[in-house]
Each structure stands twice: as structure tokens, then as C-alpha cells.
Amino acid sequence: MNETILTLEQRFGARLEAHRRDSLVFVSVPADRAAQAVAWLRDRGGFTHLVMISCVDWIERGTFRLLYLLSSPQERRDIGVYVDIPRDAPSMESIHHLWAGAKVYQRELREMFGIDFPGSPGVNDPMILEGWHDIPPMRRDFDTLAYAERTYYPREGRSTRDPAADTAERVYPTDEELRRGIADLARRTYPGGSKDGES
Amino acid sequence: MSTAARQTDPWYPVWAERPSFDLASGKYLKIWQGPQHPGVSGNMALELTVEGDIVRDCRAHVGYLHRGFEKLMERRKYMNCFPIVCRICVPEPDFNEHLFASAVEELAGIEIPERAKWIRTLTLELARIAFLTMGLGGQAGSFGLGTVGQWCIVHRDYVLDLFEELTGHRIYHMYIIPGGLRHDLTPGFAERTEAVLRKIEKLMDEVQKVLFDNAVIMSRTDGLGVIPRPWVDPYGIAGTNARAAGSSRDVRSDSPYLVYDDLDFAPIVGERSDAYGRSLLRKREILMSAGLIRRILSRIPDGPVRVKLPNPLHWKVPAGETFVRAESGRGEMGYFMVSDGTGFPRRVHVRGPSYTHAMALFEELVRGVSIADVAGLMASLQICPPEIER
Secondary structure: OHHHHHHHHHHHOOEEEEEEEOOEEEEEOOHHHHHHHHHHHHHOOOOOEEEEEEEEEEOOOOEEEEEEEEEEOOOOEEEEEEEEEEOOOOEOOOOOOOOOOHHHHHHHHHHHHOOEOOOOOOOOOOOOOOOOOOOOOOOOOOOHHHHHHHHOOOOOOOOOOOHHHHHHHHOOOOHHHHHHOHHHHHHHHOOOOOHHHHO | OOHHHHHHOOOOOHHHHOOOOOHHHOOOEEEEEOOOOOOOOOOOEEEEEEEOOEEEEEEEEOOOOOOOHHHHHOOOOOHHHHHHHOOOOOOOHHHHHHHHHHHHHHHHOOOOOHHHHHHHHHHHHHHHHHHHHHHHHHHHHHOOOHHHHHHHHHHHHHHHHHHHHHHOOOOOOOOEEOOEEOOOOOOOHHHHHHHHHHHHHHHHHHHHHHHHOOHHHHHHHOOOOOOOHHHOOOOOOOHHHHHHOOOOOOHHHHOOOOOOOOOOOOOOOOOOOOHHHHHHHHHHHHHHHHHHHHHHHHHOOOOOOEOOOOOHHHOOOOOEEEEEEEEEOOEEEEEEEEEOOOOOEEEEEEEOOHHHHHHHHHHHHOOOOEHHHHHHHHHHHOOOOHHHHO
16 A cells, blocks of 8 residues: 555655555545546556545635545555545546446536536436526535525424423423322323323 | 447446437337336336337436435534434445444544444344345346245344344334444344244245246346446446456455454355346345354353443544445445534545446446336346435
């Protein structure tokens, strides 16, 4: 693994980010050389299995951090290749020519984070979201609560209660209730309860 | 390039081969299988272009089950994520619980007790049996052999009875938590497990006679959806689909987790890579899991099942990232987790084996298959749509 990291550092300007365990390290590679580095790992490094392509939105740094997680079935090791791309113009070279399964991940990243992968087959086709007109939902600045309030209507017959007041009212008996006993308390907590309870 | 050449060149760009069809010619017809259809394993839709009753092209559509689990987890404390993660795959929730818990444990530097490791392995193997048995029933049902389907569902329910006794729940167990397990085994659990395992072994004898020795099944599954061995890497094929194709890849032996190091076993590698071979391999894996469970039950050490955790409502996991994986019934399942040092996970990405099986691989395998066999092919890949959408 050390030789692989050394080669990545020398040839592709990689930097070791984290050494989680002997079989799993994370390196970061500049965006313009990332596809080459990933291709080198596949063809020369023995990392023939693409486990996943993922993305972390570091909104405070203004970057998306892409992750290409590769696995070497022979050496039984994994390497995560991080690629930082700017958040305001997110675009990355496609690797669909390296792994047939990569186009699916890229299509999902396009939809969920708005990252473009020019040339990837069907990358602009909606995958999970249909008729979506908001900002990509997996971005950190997507407000799920505001979206839900705007999109869905409150159902008839439902009311919202304050959790603290509701707990105090329903769970803890008042002094008067304690004096009158448990049967009265049960009647009030479960109004219209079973016949057994009323008898 | 010919099919033979495509099969010998593992990195041949099959994506570039998508042909176009002139629907106006009247020669081709577009039909939809799903999203509500008995021949689709879960809620997903197949957009099929057919010529006569032969499928010429297919596009798989997902999105009918999207609940935004990964997004929800970003706004929840680590412990609050457990009711979510188990719902990512309905037939096999335990793998999600174990992987989420072990990712948190790795980031937080928690070592779980030895007994908890053994019992976790036991629950994972029981989950594999439950899923593979149901999958075998689904495979039989997709070819019109509903009787075997019902036998298999009943026997899965026997395993769910064990889960109900152990965890209090039948489907979503929420039994595995960071630091170990919620509670210990119940008294007499081993004996009742043994009784269920005997029932399942007896069922497998009957399934062999009714399903695998059935002339109709043999002729319909023969050569259906053959996965060439060189496709395993380009398509990211895992689990029984890869092992039936001749790969010996099994996370349990390749990167042993929990106590798989102590269990002497070798992955089963199949000889046939069509629907028949994959189903037969699954039957053998059910029997192998039964053997593993017996070995686990005879060796579980005494001791605690949980370590003391910080207050889960004020628990801050140290910053960092990790990836953990396990061998589920469908293949390699993994969790990538990033913590930024707060009480909430910064990012959780679930890698389910169905992701590439359903989208890239299935679209390729279904070309040239009869419409009647599409359901059988889908069942033979054991596709689980909920984990595609997360």
C-alpha cells in the first residue's frame, strides 16, 4: 500500500488524508489529474473493483469532496480517492469508460448534488426525483423543513401540540387526580376507552 | 463487436452499444413492467422495448421508494439513526444495523465485548438464511411455482419467530447498537434455533426435488442471464451473483469482520452463471449458513453484551471518515460515514449490492430475453429497490 501511495504522490500529486487501518486509506488528488489517478489505480495498482462514488458537501469550505472508493480483490485493500471541486461550478471528468457501473453513480450525483459529468451516458436524465425544480436535495443548504411545508398540506383533523405541555397534561397526574384515584385518571387519559375500563 | 468478443474483453465499453429503435415502424413496442407488478421484486419499473416477445432494450427506473434516508441521517443524532437504517433494506435489516453501528464504533474507538461479536455474527447469519430462503421462494414464484414460494415464506417466518423472541420485532429488529447489543440471548434460544435449522434443511431437500429437479424450471432457467466471469469487476458484481460467475469474492473471508476469522469456512464458488446456477448456489449457501450458526452457538463465550456508552443525546463522535462492509445475502454491503466532530453524522453513504445489479447489469442482461422470463431474471439477481434509492 505504501508503494501505491508513493506513486500516487509522485505521479499525480496525491496527498495522504487519513490512514484508517492497514487495509483502508484515504488520499486526495487534484481534480484535473483524478481520472488519470483512478485509471492508474485500476490498471496498475490492482484496484479493479469500484465500490462507490460518493460526495460530501463541505459548504463551509465552498467545496464538494468527491470520493472514489476502490478495492483490490487480490490484496484485499481499499483506497478512497478524494477530489475537491468548487461548489459554485461543480463539474468533474466522467469515468464511465473505466467502469460500466460508474454511470449510475454519476447520474445520481448529478441529481442529488448538481455535479456535472460531461459525456456520461444519461447523466441528465432524472433518476430518483421526477419533476424536481428545487436546488439538488442532498446539498447542505437545501432546507428540508421549508420544502415539506411548501409542498405538503397538513392533514385535516390533526393538531400540533407542544411536547412539554402535552407530557405534563397527559402523563403526570394533578394533585386533584391523585386524590380521586387511578380510575378517574384512566378515564381522562383514555376518553371513550374500552367497556372493561369503564366498568 | 460480437458477443463473444465482448465477453472476452472485460473492460469493453458496453454502454456505447445502446441501439436506437424506430417505434414508428411498428416492429417494436414499448411496454412497462412495474412499478406495481408481481414480476418485479419491489417497487421499480422496467421500460422494455420488445420485438415480438423478445426484449431488445430495457431501462430501469427507480424513485418509487425514495425516502431520503441519507439526508434524514444528517439531521439526526447517531442513536436516532437506528430506526432509519434498518428500513434501508426490508428483507435484511440486520446488516444495516451492524454496519452503521460498526462505523460509529470505528470512528469513536469503541471495542465491543467478545460475546456481542459472536451474537452479532449469529444474527447476521440468521438474516442471511431468512433472506435467501425468501429469495429462493421468489425465484420459484417468478416461474409460476407458487407452492415452493409459500413453503419458503413459511420457513422464513420460523426465522422471524426467532428474531421476535430475540429482539421483540419480526422485521426491523433494532437489536444491534453501538457498543454491542440491546440485550442478551434468551434462555433456550439455541435449542429453538436448532429446531428451525432442521426444518430449513428438510425444506431444502424438498426444494431440490420440486424446484431444481423440475424439467420446466431447468429448461427455462438454462442460459438465462449468464454473467460472464470478466464482467464481475467492470459492473461491480458482488455476492452470490459474482460467486456463481466463478469469482471467489466473499467479504466474510476476504476482509473478515466480527468472528468470521474464527469460523473455518470457504466461500462456495458456483460452476454455472445462469439463473439456475445462481439459485442452486443460494441453496448451498443457506445450508452453509446453517452450519455456521451451529458452530457459533456451540462456541459463544460468556460475558457482557454491551459496553457503557456516553449519553446518546450528548454524544459527539470524533471527526474522521471510515468505510465498513459486510457480506449480506445479496452481496457486498458497505457504509461510508463521515463525522465532523459534532453529534450528527456529516454524511452517510450506503453502498448496496443491488445498486449496480439493478441498473447497469440488469439492463444489459435482459436484452434478448423473452418477456415471460424477465421476472425470473430479476429474481435471480436478487434486486432490492429500497437500497438503490436510500
